[in-house]
Amino acid sequence: MDFLVELFRNLLEHKDWTMSQACSDSYSKTLKKWHGWLASSSFTVAMKLAPDRKKFMDVIGGTGDINGDIEKFCATFPPLLEENHKFLASVGLDNLKAS
Numbered sequence: 001m002d003f004l005v006e007l008f009r010n011l012l013e014h015k016d017w018t019m020s021q022a023c024s025d026s027y028s029k030t031l032k033k034w035h036g037w038l039a040s041s042s043f044t045v046a047m048k049l050a051p052d053r054k055k056f057m058d059v060i061g062g063t064g065d066i067n068g069d070i071e072k073f074c075a076t077f078p079p080l081l082e083e084n085h086k087f088l089a090s091v092g093l094d095n096l097k098a099s
Contacts, residue, residue: 001081002030008070011057019050034097 006026010017017025027043035043051059057066088094 001077001084003027005074005077005081006030009074011053012067012070012074017053019053019056020047022053023047023050036097 003026006029007022010022010025014022014025024047031043032040060066061069085094
């Protein structure tokens with residue numbers, strides 16, 4: 001979920017980035033620290049299959065205001081994620097790494 005927020009922020013803030021660039025930056029900031037070698041390597045391979053940025057935005061945007069929707073999502077979803085992070089920390093599950 002953190003990855004998605006970061007990805008959408010990247011898509012808004014870096015209009016010149018490809019999907020691979022936006023995804024790789026988001027991955028580095030959110031998921032990479034939790035993944036071991038195999039998962040990180042798999043992500044790198046998956047980025048070779050990332051869709052074209054315009055195609056992705058067209059598909060998720062439909063007929064609505066995609067930039068407006070992404071801005072709303074990036075403003076309203078992070079506080080909910082923070083509540084999840086706090087809960088996980090309270091039960092000692094906030095520092096688990098995939099093996």
